[in-house]
Amino acid sequence: xxxxxxxxxxxxxxxxxxxxxxxxxxxxxxxxxxxxxxxxxxxxxxxxxxxxxxxxxxxxxxxxxxxxxxxxxxxxxxxxxxxxxxxxxxxxxxxxxxxxxxxxxxxxxxxxxxxxxxxxxxxxxxxxxxxxxxxxxxxxxxxxxxxxxxxxxxxxxxxxxxxxxxxxxxxxxxxxxxxxxxxxxxxxxxxxxxxxxxxxxxxxxxxxxxxxxxxxxxxxxxxxxxxxxxxxxxxxxxxxxxxxxxxxxxxxxxxxxxxxxxxxxxxxxxxxxxxxxxxxxxxxxxxxx
Amino acid sequence: xxxxxxxxxxxxxxxxxxxxxxxxxxxxxxxxxxxxxxxxxxxxxxxxxxxxxxxxxxxxxxxxxxxxxxxxxxxxxxxxxxxxxxxxxxxxxxxxxxxxxxxxxxxxxxxxxxxxxxxxxxxxxxxxxxxxxxxxxxxxxxxxxxxxxxxxxxxxxxxxxxxxxxxxxxxxxxxxxxxxxxxxxxxxxxxxxxxxxxxxxxxxxxxxxxxxxxxxxxxxxxxxxxxxxxxxxxxxxxxxxxxxxxxxxx
Numbered sequence: 001x002x003x004x005x006x007x008x009x010x011x012x013x014x015x016x017x018x019x020x021x022x023x024x025x026x027x028x029x030x031x032x033x034x035x036x037x038x039x040x041x042x043x044x045x046x047x048x049x050x051x052x053x054x055x056x057x058x059x060x061x062x063x064x065x066x067x068x069x070x071x072x073x074x075x076x077x078x079x080x081x082x083x084x085x086x087x088x089x090x091x092x093x094x095x096x097x098x099x100x101x102x103x104x105x106x107x108x109x110x111x112x113x114x115x116x117x118x119x120x121x122x123x124x125x126x127x128x129x130x131x132x133x134x135x136x137x138x139x140x141x142x143x144x145x146x147x148x149x150x151x152x153x154x155x156x157x158x159x160x161x162x163x164x165x166x167x168x169x170x171x172x173x174x175x176x177x178x179x180x181x182x183x184x185x186x187x188x189x190x191x192x193x194x195x196x197x198x199x200x201x202x203x204x205x206x207x208x209x210x211x212x213x214x215x216x217x218x219x220x221x222x223x224x225x226x227x228x229x230x231x232x233x234x235x236x237x238x239x240x241x242x243x244x245x246x247x248x249x250x251x252x253x254x255x256x257x258x259x260x261x262x263x264x265x266x267x268x269x270x271x272x273x274x275x276x277x278x279x280x281x282x283x284x285x286x287x288x289x
Numbered sequence: 290x291x292x293x294x295x296x297x298x299x300x301x302x303x304x305x306x307x308x309x310x311x312x313x314x315x316x317x318x319x320x321x322x323x324x325x326x327x328x329x330x331x332x333x334x335x336x337x338x339x340x341x342x343x344x345x346x347x348x349x350x351x352x353x354x355x356x357x358x359x360x361x362x363x364x365x366x367x368x369x370x371x372x373x374x375x376x377x378x379x380x381x382x383x384x385x386x387x388x389x390x391x392x393x394x395x396x397x398x399x400x401x402x403x404x405x406x407x408x409x410x411x412x413x414x415x416x417x418x419x420x421x422x423x424x425x426x427x428x429x430x431x432x433x434x435x436x437x438x439x440x441x442x443x444x445x446x447x448x449x450x451x452x453x454x455x456x457x458x459x460x461x462x463x464x465x466x467x468x469x470x471x472x473x474x475x476x477x478x479x480x481x482x483x484x485x486x487x488x489x490x491x492x493x494x495x496x497x498x499x500x501x502x503x504x505x506x507x508x509x510x511x512x513x514x515x516x517x518x519x520x521x522x523x524x525x526x527x528x529x530x531x532x533x534x535x536x537x538x539x
Contacts, residue, residue: 170399171408178395181357182409183383183456 002136007257008250013142013211015249016149017043020204021222022229022241023156024197030173030236031186031193033092034084038099040223041106042198046072046205047214048110051119061124064206072202076195084194103223110216118213127210145207152203153242160238169193173236225252228271234284244282308371310335310491311356311387311460316365318351318515325351326515328365333460338482338492340502343512344537349495350392352512353462356493357389358382369460384412388458392465392495394449396437403433405448409456415488416457425481426451443474450481460491467498479505499534503527 021043028036049068053059059067079102087094122128127141160166171179172186180186205219212218229248233240248267255263274282309332318326325348333339341349354360356367358379366375374382383389397405406422406429423430426447432440440448446466453461463482467475475498482492482505496502502509509526511519511533526533 167400167404167408171397174397174399175395177359177379178389178391179408180379181359181383181389181391181395182452183380183412184408184410185378185380 005136006138007253009138009142009146011250011253012246013145014253015246016146017204017208018226018229018249019153019242019245020149021201021226022245023153023238024200025226025230026238026241028194028197031169032190034095036099037096038103039201039226040219041103042072042201043205043222044219045106046202047209047218050206050209051121051214068206069199069203073195073199076198077191080191080194107216116215118215121209121214123210141210145211225267228267232271232274232281234281237283240281240283309333310370312368314366316355316363318355318360319362324515329517331510333491333493335489335491336486338486338494338506340494340496340506340509341512342496342502342509347512348515349512350464353464353495357387357462386413386457386459388453388456388461390449390453390461390463394445396445396448398436398438400437401434402429402437402448405437406452406455409452411457413457413459417454419455422451422455443470446470446478463492463494465495465497467501475501499530
């Protein structure tokens, strides 16, 4: 029983990384119509920047948690302004290819600079031990990562659900053309939304840094799972991205614990079942005639 | 209002007592290689309701989308309140006071009824305050916290019209508002159109329901294969109703 609780926590912590990143992916897809294949690389970049900041500047985890998303927001703004923007008028496939290429470039650049072996990152002081909940010992960092992800998802939800900016983002996500025809300059929101999405991926990277091996390739598999998350949740659904993120984290953790050989397959089996039963995903809107 | 019996007016009416609110001159539009509008000219005055009548595929919706700035492959000019807006974006046109009510009503599922109303910026001093919207459409007040698409078809049509009135649109582009709705609701939509007409708002109405069109409109343009083939005032239109019904295949 205590093992099961531990796996569940592991799943929720990993699910938090998926949820945060998928949230960013969903918002970017919604407002820009861009399937950002470089999202995994941005997650990796978040972790690498955190590790470099710690090793070379001495900026520790708690500060990185704030600084890295700000840096990644800037990276996102640059990517959107310098690259993505020019292809927005074309077939979405072009931006898919562009961000795919960008991911390769980012991964190779990190490899050249920092090699292929993992960068070290210690669990921050104060979170290195175990905490005991109802007689079950749990790694404190995982509890923190899980709660922190949930908190950020909730904050993002509040931002989206309760503010005017959120209302405009939701409207643009649902129907960009119609939203323009109602007097909203959707283009004005494109850059900050892209930056916000990338910042979330970077934040997930920082959270993952003490928990995962930090390598140039850590985002490559991550992004594939991320697409499964977004499909399961329902393309374009923000709530779906979050719920499916945690769900996939759990499936993966139980898979690793109880059937290691099938852990990766389990996610895609789940995806296949969801697509068969509900083609538009768990929270996706049904196609309307 | 002076009798107008002239056919297609491709020239702006020089010396007319007032400048039209909306003026479309020589508008052509394409989808790729296929031309869907050819040299269409029309105008709508303040407080005037003008319909576009024609069969499916005649280009009515494309015309509205072109006026809104949503259809890009066009030639010709669109002038609104004396300002040429041909090269302006859709959102800029909306902020000048052009209100679009699309044929699918365009209600957001991810926004509540109230958010649907509050989304567009207020662009004119005569915009309806939200209280007035709720007074005119009590059902929207009752359901203000529901997701927009939980409303019935008729209620969604009300919401779509109320939304652009709250924005303060001076020109409404209404795409088949009566389609698929019960007669009592169509009647209510007619009342609303007459009410906003009284406030000097212009309405360009795409309508297949000839009987309904005759109850609200001042003038009618008949569109066939992307061209204006007839321009009738409402009396001529009513006189030829049965002929028009046959022509439209109804």
